[in-house]
Amino acid sequence: MKNQRETLVFFLLFVLLKMVMCIKIYNHSRYGDRLAELSPSYCLSWRLAVETDNIQGWRTVPIQCLHDIEVYMLGGQYASDVSLIVDHISNYVDEIVVSNDGFDAWVLDVDDTCLSNIFYYQGKRFGGDPYDPQAFKEWASRGVSRAIPQMFQLFHKLLQRGFKVFLITGRDETTFEQPTLHNLHFQGFFGFERLILRSEAYKGQSGIVYKSEMRRKLVEEGYRIWGNVGDQWSDLHGQFVGNRTFKLPNPMYFVP
Template sequence: MFFFKLFIFLSFVSSSFSHETLLPRPLIIQYPEGIETQIHEFDEELKLQCTSWRFSAEANNLSPWKMIPEECLGYIKDYMTGRGYKMDLERVSNEAGVYAQSLELSGDGKDVWIFDIDETLLSNLPYYVEHGYGLEIFDPIEFDKWIQRGMAPAIEPSLQLYEKVLDLGFKVFLLTGRSEQHRSITIENLIKAGFRSWDKLILRDGEHQGKLATVFKSEKRSEMVEEGYRILGNSGDQWSDLLGAATSSRSFKLPNPMYYIP
Protein backbone atom coordinates (compact mmCIF):
# COMPACT_ATOMS: atom_id res chain seq x y z
CA MET A 1 0.00 0.00 0.00
CA PHE A 2 2.87 2.39 0.83
CA PHE A 3 4.52 1.94 -2.56
CA PHE A 4 1.19 2.41 -4.32
CA LYS A 5 0.60 5.73 -2.52
CA LEU A 6 4.15 6.83 -3.30
CA PHE A 7 3.59 6.06 -6.99
CA ILE A 8 0.34 8.08 -7.06
CA PHE A 9 2.05 11.05 -5.34
CA LEU A 10 5.00 11.07 -7.72
CA SER A 11 2.69 10.85 -10.68
CA PHE A 12 0.74 13.89 -9.41
CA VAL A 13 3.89 15.94 -8.84
CA SER A 14 5.20 15.06 -12.30
CA SER A 15 1.89 16.04 -13.86
CA SER A 16 1.83 19.35 -11.95
CA PHE A 17 5.29 20.41 -13.07
CA SER A 18 4.39 19.65 -16.69
CA HIS A 19 1.71 22.38 -16.75
CA GLU A 20 3.03 25.94 -16.77
CA THR A 21 -0.41 27.26 -15.89
CA LEU A 22 -0.13 25.75 -12.41
CA LEU A 23 3.41 26.98 -11.73
CA PRO A 24 4.06 30.06 -13.90
CA ARG A 25 7.61 31.09 -14.76
CA PRO A 26 9.14 33.77 -12.53
CA LEU A 27 8.74 37.36 -13.78
CA ILE A 28 12.00 38.68 -15.25
CA ILE A 29 12.31 42.48 -15.57
CA GLN A 30 14.80 43.65 -18.13
CA TYR A 31 16.02 47.23 -17.55
CA PRO A 32 17.15 49.34 -20.49
CA GLU A 33 20.85 49.31 -21.16
CA GLY A 34 22.76 52.04 -19.31
CA ILE A 35 20.03 52.65 -16.69
CA GLU A 36 22.60 52.72 -13.86
CA THR A 37 24.61 55.33 -15.73
CA GLN A 38 21.47 57.40 -16.30
CA ILE A 39 20.54 57.23 -12.60
CA HIS A 40 24.07 58.28 -11.63
CA GLU A 41 24.00 61.18 -14.07
CA PHE A 42 20.61 62.29 -12.71
CA ASP A 43 21.96 62.20 -9.13
CA GLU A 44 25.00 64.22 -10.15
CA GLU A 45 22.85 66.79 -11.97
CA LEU A 46 20.56 67.16 -8.94
CA LYS A 47 23.58 67.62 -6.67
CA LEU A 48 24.96 70.30 -8.99
CA GLN A 49 21.59 72.07 -9.12
CA CYS A 50 21.31 72.05 -5.31
CA THR A 51 24.92 73.20 -4.90
CA SER A 52 24.16 76.06 -7.29
CA TRP A 53 21.03 76.92 -5.30
CA ARG A 54 23.00 76.95 -2.02
CA PHE A 55 25.68 79.17 -3.53
CA SER A 56 23.05 81.65 -4.75
CA ALA A 57 21.34 81.62 -1.35
CA GLU A 58 24.60 82.27 0.50
CA ALA A 59 25.55 85.02 -1.96
CA ASN A 60 22.19 86.74 -1.31
CA ASN A 61 21.13 86.38 -4.94
CA LEU A 62 17.84 84.62 -4.11
CA SER A 63 16.50 87.03 -1.51
CA PRO A 64 13.92 86.77 -0.28
CA TRP A 65 13.20 83.04 -0.01
CA LYS A 66 11.05 81.13 2.46
CA MET A 67 12.19 77.52 2.35
CA ILE A 68 14.63 75.21 0.64
CA PRO A 69 13.63 73.47 -2.63
CA GLU A 70 11.91 70.18 -1.85
CA GLU A 71 14.20 68.24 -4.18
CA CYS A 72 17.24 69.53 -2.25
CA LEU A 73 16.21 68.18 1.16
CA GLY A 74 18.66 65.28 1.00
CA TYR A 75 21.44 67.53 -0.21
CA ILE A 76 20.94 70.13 2.55
CA LYS A 77 20.71 67.39 5.18
CA ASP A 78 23.98 65.85 3.97
CA TYR A 79 25.66 69.27 3.91
CA MET A 80 24.50 70.35 7.38
CA THR A 81 25.34 67.04 9.07
CA GLY A 82 28.49 66.29 7.10
CA ARG A 83 32.00 67.62 6.79
CA GLY A 84 31.09 70.37 4.31
CA TYR A 85 29.26 72.60 6.80
CA LYS A 86 31.94 72.13 9.46
CA MET A 87 34.69 72.93 6.98
CA ASP A 88 32.93 76.11 5.83
CA LEU A 89 32.46 77.23 9.46
CA GLU A 90 36.13 76.60 10.17
CA ARG A 91 37.23 78.57 7.12
CA VAL A 92 35.11 81.60 8.01
CA SER A 93 36.30 81.63 11.61
CA ASN A 94 39.93 81.14 10.62
CA GLU A 95 39.78 84.05 8.17
CA ALA A 96 38.11 86.24 10.78
CA GLY A 97 40.78 85.29 13.30
CA VAL A 98 43.59 86.22 10.90
CA TYR A 99 41.92 89.58 10.27
CA ALA A 100 41.35 90.24 13.99
CA GLN A 101 44.98 89.48 14.78
CA SER A 102 46.17 91.84 12.05
CA LEU A 103 44.52 94.87 13.67
CA GLU A 104 46.20 97.23 16.08
CA LEU A 105 43.63 98.12 18.71
CA SER A 106 43.49 101.59 20.22
CA GLY A 107 43.44 100.40 23.82
CA ASP A 108 40.65 102.79 24.81
CA GLY A 109 38.00 100.06 25.09
CA LYS A 110 36.09 101.28 22.05
CA ASP A 111 37.09 98.61 19.52
CA VAL A 112 34.12 96.29 19.05
CA TRP A 113 33.39 92.91 17.48
CA ILE A 114 29.70 92.08 17.02
CA PHE A 115 28.37 88.54 17.03
CA ASP A 116 24.90 87.37 16.12
CA ILE A 117 23.72 84.39 18.21
CA ASP A 118 21.55 81.87 16.34
CA GLU A 119 23.56 79.88 13.76
CA THR A 120 26.53 82.13 14.59
CA LEU A 121 27.42 81.32 18.20
CA LEU A 122 24.70 78.79 19.03
CA SER A 123 23.51 76.03 16.70
CA ASN A 124 19.82 75.30 16.28
CA LEU A 125 20.56 72.30 14.09
CA PRO A 126 18.93 69.89 16.61
CA TYR A 127 15.69 71.83 16.08
CA TYR A 128 15.97 71.84 12.29
CA VAL A 129 16.71 68.11 12.20
CA GLU A 130 13.15 67.71 13.50
CA HIS A 131 11.77 70.37 11.12
CA GLY A 132 13.03 69.40 7.70
CA TYR A 133 16.29 71.36 7.52
CA GLY A 134 14.35 74.38 6.28
CA LEU A 135 11.78 72.53 4.19
CA GLU A 136 9.01 73.56 6.60
CA ILE A 137 7.72 77.12 6.80
CA PHE A 138 9.18 78.74 9.92
CA ASP A 139 6.95 78.36 12.98
CA PRO A 140 7.84 81.04 15.58
CA ILE A 141 5.82 79.33 18.33
CA GLU A 142 7.64 76.01 17.93
CA PHE A 143 10.98 77.78 17.67
CA ASP A 144 10.30 79.73 20.87
CA LYS A 145 9.68 76.43 22.65
CA TRP A 146 13.09 75.24 21.47
CA ILE A 147 14.79 78.45 22.67
CA GLN A 148 13.17 78.08 26.09
CA ARG A 149 14.83 74.70 26.50
CA GLY A 150 18.22 76.44 26.48
CA MET A 151 19.93 73.45 24.87
CA ALA A 152 21.50 74.92 21.73
CA PRO A 153 25.14 73.77 21.49
CA ALA A 154 28.05 76.05 20.67
CA ILE A 155 29.30 76.34 17.10
CA GLU A 156 32.86 75.33 17.96
CA PRO A 157 34.77 77.37 15.33
CA SER A 158 32.81 80.45 16.41
CA LEU A 159 33.62 79.76 20.06
CA GLN A 160 37.31 79.67 19.14
CA LEU A 161 37.01 82.99 17.28
CA TYR A 162 35.03 84.49 20.16
CA GLU A 163 37.76 83.58 22.64
CA LYS A 164 40.45 84.93 20.32
CA VAL A 165 38.87 88.37 19.90
CA LEU A 166 38.36 88.59 23.66
CA ASP A 167 42.01 87.74 24.26
CA LEU A 168 43.05 90.36 21.70
CA GLY A 169 41.23 93.05 23.67
CA PHE A 170 38.02 93.61 21.67
CA LYS A 171 34.78 94.55 23.33
CA VAL A 172 32.24 91.88 22.38
CA PHE A 173 28.64 92.90 21.69
CA LEU A 174 26.01 90.24 21.04
CA LEU A 175 23.30 91.57 18.75
CA THR A 176 20.42 89.16 18.20
CA GLY A 177 16.90 89.12 16.84
CA ARG A 178 15.76 87.14 19.85
CA SER A 179 13.11 88.77 21.99
CA GLU A 180 13.90 90.52 25.28
CA GLN A 181 11.70 87.95 27.02
CA HIS A 182 14.34 85.34 26.17
CA ARG A 183 17.17 87.21 27.90
CA SER A 184 17.51 84.92 30.93
CA ILE A 185 17.41 81.64 29.01
CA THR A 186 19.75 83.06 26.34
CA ILE A 187 22.33 84.03 28.96
CA GLU A 188 22.00 80.62 30.58
CA ASN A 189 22.39 78.84 27.23
CA LEU A 190 25.41 80.94 26.21
CA ILE A 191 27.23 80.29 29.48
CA LYS A 192 26.44 76.57 29.32
CA ALA A 193 27.85 76.49 25.78
CA GLY A 194 31.12 78.12 26.89
CA PHE A 195 30.67 81.81 26.04
CA ARG A 196 31.74 84.40 28.60
CA SER A 197 32.66 88.02 29.26
CA TRP A 198 30.58 89.77 26.61
CA ASP A 199 30.05 93.49 27.20
CA LYS A 200 26.53 93.89 25.84
CA LEU A 201 23.69 91.52 24.97
CA ILE A 202 21.20 93.39 22.78
CA LEU A 203 17.80 91.79 22.11
CA ARG A 204 14.57 93.06 20.57
CA ASP A 205 12.39 94.99 23.00
CA GLY A 206 8.77 95.96 22.40
CA GLU A 207 9.79 99.04 20.41
CA HIS A 208 11.61 96.93 17.83
CA GLN A 209 9.17 94.06 17.46
CA GLY A 210 8.02 93.75 13.86
CA LYS A 211 10.95 95.62 12.36
CA LEU A 212 13.01 93.90 9.69
CA ALA A 213 16.22 92.48 11.10
CA THR A 214 18.26 94.70 8.76
CA VAL A 215 16.54 97.80 10.16
CA PHE A 216 16.73 96.71 13.81
CA LYS A 217 20.41 95.79 13.65
CA SER A 218 21.31 98.90 11.66
CA GLU A 219 19.71 101.08 14.33
CA LYS A 220 21.57 99.31 17.12
CA ARG A 221 24.91 99.57 15.31
CA SER A 222 24.27 103.26 14.66
CA GLU A 223 23.73 103.76 18.40
CA MET A 224 27.09 102.08 19.06
CA VAL A 225 28.85 104.43 16.64
CA GLU A 226 27.13 107.45 18.23
CA GLU A 227 28.49 106.27 21.59
CA GLY A 228 32.01 106.35 20.15
CA TYR A 229 32.53 102.65 19.48
CA ARG A 230 34.45 101.48 16.42
CA ILE A 231 32.89 98.37 14.87
CA LEU A 232 35.90 96.53 13.46
CA GLY A 233 34.36 93.08 12.99
CA ASN A 234 30.91 91.55 12.64
CA SER A 235 30.00 87.85 12.39
CA GLY A 236 26.56 86.61 11.38
CA ASP A 237 24.84 83.89 9.39
CA GLN A 238 22.32 86.24 7.73
CA TRP A 239 22.97 89.14 5.40
CA SER A 240 20.59 91.13 7.59
CA ASP A 241 23.19 90.75 10.38
CA LEU A 242 25.78 92.49 8.24
CA LEU A 243 24.14 94.96 5.84
CA GLY A 244 22.50 98.33 6.37
CA ALA A 245 23.77 101.33 8.30
CA ALA A 246 26.93 101.58 10.42
CA THR A 247 28.46 98.44 8.96
CA SER A 248 31.69 97.08 10.39
CA SER A 249 35.13 97.56 8.87
CA ARG A 250 34.90 93.94 7.81
CA SER A 251 32.06 91.43 8.04
CA PHE A 252 32.10 87.64 8.03
CA LYS A 253 29.14 85.62 6.72
CA LEU A 254 28.71 82.14 8.19
CA PRO A 255 26.94 79.49 6.09
CA ASN A 256 23.24 78.88 6.60
CA PRO A 257 21.21 77.38 3.74
CA MET A 258 18.26 76.46 6.00
CA TYR A 259 16.49 79.80 6.37
CA TYR A 260 16.54 83.45 5.34
CA ILE A 261 15.78 86.46 7.56
CA PRO A 262 15.30 89.84 5.81
Protein backbone atom coordinates in the same frame (compact mmCIF):
# COMPACT_ATOMS: atom_id res chain seq x y z
CA MET B 1 34.49 12.56 -22.73
CA LYS B 2 31.21 14.04 -23.95
CA ASN B 3 30.18 15.00 -20.40
CA GLN B 4 33.58 16.51 -19.77
CA ARG B 5 33.36 18.64 -22.92
CA GLU B 6 29.86 19.81 -21.97
CA THR B 7 31.08 20.83 -18.49
CA LEU B 8 34.00 22.71 -20.02
CA VAL B 9 31.75 24.60 -22.47
CA PHE B 10 29.35 25.43 -19.63
CA PHE B 11 32.29 26.57 -17.49
CA LEU B 12 33.68 28.82 -20.23
CA LEU B 13 30.27 30.37 -20.88
CA PHE B 14 29.86 31.07 -17.17
CA VAL B 15 33.30 32.70 -16.92
CA LEU B 16 32.48 34.89 -19.91
CA LEU B 17 29.15 35.93 -18.37
CA LYS B 18 30.77 36.78 -15.03
CA MET B 19 33.49 38.85 -16.71
CA VAL B 20 30.93 40.83 -18.68
CA MET B 21 28.97 41.45 -15.46
CA CYS B 22 32.09 42.56 -13.59
CA ILE B 23 33.07 44.94 -16.38
CA LYS B 24 29.54 46.37 -16.38
CA ILE B 25 29.54 46.94 -12.61
CA TYR B 26 33.03 48.42 -12.74
CA ASN B 27 32.16 50.74 -15.63
CA HIS B 28 28.94 51.76 -13.95
CA SER B 29 30.86 52.72 -10.83
CA ARG B 30 33.44 54.70 -12.83
CA TYR B 31 30.78 56.28 -14.97
CA GLY B 32 28.79 57.08 -11.83
CA ASP B 33 31.74 58.87 -10.27
CA ARG B 34 32.40 60.77 -13.48
CA LEU B 35 28.72 61.72 -13.65
CA ALA B 36 28.70 62.82 -10.02
CA GLU B 37 31.73 64.98 -10.74
CA LEU B 38 30.36 66.53 -13.90
CA SER B 39 26.61 66.55 -13.44
CA PRO B 40 25.47 70.04 -12.49
CA SER B 41 23.33 70.11 -9.40
CA TYR B 42 20.33 72.37 -9.01
CA CYS B 43 20.68 72.18 -5.23
CA LEU B 44 24.31 73.33 -5.29
CA SER B 45 23.20 76.27 -7.45
CA TRP B 46 20.33 77.01 -5.11
CA ARG B 47 22.59 76.99 -2.07
CA LEU B 48 25.17 79.24 -3.75
CA ALA B 49 22.44 81.69 -4.81
CA VAL B 50 21.12 81.80 -1.23
CA GLU B 51 24.57 82.26 0.31
CA THR B 52 25.42 85.09 -2.12
CA ASP B 53 22.11 86.87 -1.40
CA ASN B 54 20.94 86.44 -5.00
CA ILE B 55 17.79 84.71 -3.75
CA GLN B 56 16.01 86.67 -1.04
CA GLY B 57 12.79 86.22 0.89
CA TRP B 58 12.62 82.43 0.50
CA ARG B 59 10.49 80.60 3.02
CA THR B 60 11.44 76.94 2.70
CA VAL B 61 14.21 74.86 1.17
CA PRO B 62 13.08 73.48 -2.24
CA ILE B 63 11.67 69.99 -1.67
CA GLN B 64 14.15 68.36 -4.07
CA CYS B 65 17.03 69.76 -1.98
CA LEU B 66 16.00 68.49 1.48
CA HIS B 67 18.40 65.57 1.32
CA ASP B 68 21.23 67.74 -0.04
CA ILE B 69 20.86 70.27 2.78
CA GLU B 70 20.76 67.50 5.39
CA VAL B 71 23.94 65.96 3.95
CA TYR B 72 25.49 69.44 3.77
CA MET B 73 24.70 70.28 7.40
CA LEU B 74 25.61 66.90 8.92
CA GLY B 75 28.11 65.42 6.47
CA GLY B 76 31.00 67.75 7.27
CA GLN B 77 30.82 70.33 4.48
CA TYR B 78 29.03 72.91 6.65
CA ALA B 79 31.66 72.44 9.38
CA SER B 80 34.43 72.72 6.79
CA ASP B 81 32.88 75.91 5.38
CA VAL B 82 32.60 77.50 8.84
CA SER B 83 36.17 76.49 9.71
CA LEU B 84 37.64 78.08 6.59
CA ILE B 85 35.71 81.33 7.15
CA VAL B 86 36.67 81.51 10.83
CA ASP B 87 40.32 80.87 9.89
CA HIS B 88 40.15 83.93 7.65
CA ILE B 89 38.40 86.00 10.34
CA SER B 90 41.14 84.96 12.73
CA ASN B 91 43.85 86.08 10.30
CA TYR B 92 42.09 89.44 9.98
CA VAL B 93 41.87 89.73 13.78
CA ASP B 94 45.64 89.19 13.96
CA GLU B 95 46.22 92.17 11.68
CA ILE B 96 44.28 94.67 13.80
CA VAL B 97 46.20 96.94 16.16
CA VAL B 98 44.01 97.12 19.26
CA SER B 99 44.14 100.41 21.13
CA ASN B 100 44.06 100.89 24.91
CA ASP B 101 40.91 103.00 25.02
CA GLY B 102 38.53 100.00 25.21
CA PHE B 103 36.52 101.03 22.18
CA ASP B 104 37.63 98.38 19.68
CA ALA B 105 34.53 96.30 19.11
CA TRP B 106 33.19 93.26 17.31
CA VAL B 107 29.56 92.41 16.66
CA LEU B 108 28.41 88.81 16.58
CA ASP B 109 24.97 87.44 15.87
CA VAL B 110 23.67 84.69 18.17
CA ASP B 111 21.49 82.11 16.35
CA ASP B 112 23.55 79.91 14.03
CA THR B 113 26.51 82.19 14.53
CA CYS B 114 27.48 81.63 18.19
CA LEU B 115 24.84 79.01 19.03
CA SER B 116 23.76 76.27 16.65
CA ASN B 117 20.10 75.46 16.11
CA ILE B 118 20.89 72.46 13.96
CA PHE B 119 19.16 70.01 16.31
CA TYR B 120 16.01 72.11 16.20
CA TYR B 121 16.08 72.27 12.41
CA GLN B 122 16.71 68.55 12.22
CA GLY B 123 13.11 68.23 13.40
CA LYS B 124 12.03 70.74 10.76
CA ARG B 125 13.56 68.84 7.82
CA PHE B 126 16.54 71.26 7.76
CA GLY B 127 14.40 74.08 6.48
CA GLY B 128 11.93 71.99 4.51
CA ASP B 129 9.16 73.08 6.89
CA PRO B 130 8.16 76.74 7.13
CA TYR B 131 9.12 78.89 10.14
CA ASP B 132 7.17 77.78 13.22
CA PRO B 133 7.35 80.61 15.79
CA GLN B 134 5.72 78.59 18.58
CA ALA B 135 8.03 75.59 18.18
CA PHE B 136 11.10 77.82 17.92
CA LYS B 137 10.00 79.68 21.05
CA GLU B 138 9.80 76.41 22.95
CA TRP B 139 13.22 75.34 21.64
CA ALA B 140 14.92 78.66 22.43
CA SER B 141 13.31 78.79 25.90
CA ARG B 142 14.97 75.51 26.77
CA GLY B 143 18.39 77.11 26.23
CA VAL B 144 19.97 73.93 24.94
CA SER B 145 21.58 75.17 21.72
CA ARG B 146 25.20 74.12 21.40
CA ALA B 147 28.12 76.45 20.75
CA ILE B 148 29.48 76.44 17.22
CA PRO B 149 33.01 75.32 18.12
CA GLN B 150 34.90 77.49 15.62
CA MET B 151 32.93 80.59 16.71
CA PHE B 152 33.45 79.72 20.36
CA GLN B 153 37.19 79.81 19.77
CA LEU B 154 36.95 83.07 17.83
CA PHE B 155 34.87 84.63 20.61
CA HIS B 156 37.56 83.88 23.19
CA LYS B 157 40.31 85.01 20.85
CA LEU B 158 38.53 88.37 20.46
CA LEU B 159 38.31 88.76 24.22
CA GLN B 160 41.96 87.83 24.67
CA ARG B 161 42.98 90.38 22.02
CA GLY B 162 41.17 93.07 24.03
CA PHE B 163 38.06 93.60 21.88
CA LYS B 164 34.66 94.39 23.35
CA VAL B 165 32.25 91.82 21.97
CA PHE B 166 28.61 92.74 21.43
CA LEU B 167 26.11 90.00 20.74
CA ILE B 168 23.17 91.40 18.77
CA THR B 169 20.22 89.05 18.27
CA GLY B 170 16.82 89.45 16.67
CA ARG B 171 15.33 87.40 19.51
CA ASP B 172 12.57 89.11 21.45
CA GLU B 173 13.88 90.66 24.70
CA THR B 174 10.86 89.96 26.93
CA THR B 175 10.64 86.28 26.07
CA PHE B 176 14.22 85.29 25.43
CA GLU B 177 16.61 87.40 27.51
CA GLN B 178 16.97 84.93 30.37
CA PRO B 179 17.11 81.65 28.40
CA THR B 180 19.53 83.18 25.89
CA LEU B 181 21.87 84.42 28.60
CA HIS B 182 21.61 81.06 30.33
CA ASN B 183 22.29 79.21 27.09
CA LEU B 184 25.30 81.38 26.24
CA HIS B 185 26.79 80.99 29.72
CA PHE B 186 26.13 77.26 29.78
CA GLN B 187 28.02 76.95 26.48
CA GLY B 188 30.96 78.95 27.80
CA PHE B 189 30.25 82.37 26.29
CA PHE B 190 31.37 84.56 29.21
CA GLY B 191 32.86 88.03 29.09
CA PHE B 192 30.92 89.65 26.26
CA GLU B 193 30.25 93.33 26.78
CA ARG B 194 26.51 93.23 26.13
CA LEU B 195 23.80 90.93 24.84
CA ILE B 196 21.42 93.11 22.85
CA LEU B 197 17.95 91.68 22.21
CA ARG B 198 15.02 93.14 20.30
CA SER B 199 13.08 95.43 22.62
CA GLU B 200 9.40 96.30 22.21
CA ALA B 201 10.31 99.42 20.21
CA TYR B 202 11.78 97.34 17.36
CA LYS B 203 9.14 94.61 17.24
CA GLY B 204 8.12 93.83 13.66
CA GLN B 205 11.03 95.74 12.11
CA SER B 206 13.32 94.00 9.65
CA GLY B 207 16.64 92.66 10.83
CA ILE B 208 18.48 95.19 8.68
CA VAL B 209 16.70 98.19 10.24
CA TYR B 210 16.79 96.90 13.81
CA LYS B 211 20.43 95.78 13.73
CA SER B 212 21.59 98.98 11.95
CA GLU B 213 19.95 100.95 14.74
CA MET B 214 21.69 98.88 17.43
CA ARG B 215 25.07 99.32 15.73
CA ARG B 216 24.43 103.05 15.29
CA LYS B 217 24.06 103.33 19.07
CA LEU B 218 27.36 101.54 19.59
CA VAL B 219 29.12 103.84 17.11
CA GLU B 220 27.57 106.86 18.84
CA GLU B 221 28.93 105.55 22.15
CA GLY B 222 32.35 105.70 20.51
CA TYR B 223 32.92 102.06 19.57
CA ARG B 224 34.84 101.17 16.41
CA ILE B 225 33.22 98.08 14.88
CA TRP B 226 36.13 96.15 13.38
CA GLY B 227 34.16 93.09 12.40
CA ASN B 228 30.63 91.78 12.19
CA VAL B 229 29.78 88.09 11.85
CA GLY B 230 26.36 86.64 11.05
CA ASP B 231 24.65 83.82 9.22
CA GLN B 232 22.09 86.17 7.61
CA TRP B 233 22.74 89.00 5.17
CA SER B 234 20.37 91.08 7.29
CA ASP B 235 23.05 90.91 10.02
CA LEU B 236 25.59 92.42 7.63
CA HIS B 237 23.69 94.89 5.46
CA GLY B 238 22.37 98.33 6.35
CA GLN B 239 24.34 100.98 8.20
CA PHE B 240 27.39 100.91 10.46
CA VAL B 241 28.04 97.34 9.35
CA GLY B 242 31.64 97.46 10.50
CA ASN B 243 35.05 97.50 8.85
CA ARG B 244 34.70 93.89 7.65
CA THR B 245 31.63 91.66 7.54
CA PHE B 246 31.68 87.87 7.43
CA LYS B 247 28.82 85.69 6.25
CA LEU B 248 28.53 82.23 7.81
CA PRO B 249 26.58 79.67 5.79
CA ASN B 250 22.93 78.95 6.55
CA PRO B 251 20.83 77.25 3.89
CA MET B 252 18.03 76.37 6.36
CA TYR B 253 16.18 79.65 6.80
CA PHE B 254 16.06 83.28 5.72
CA VAL B 255 15.60 86.29 8.03
CA PRO B 256 14.67 89.54 6.25
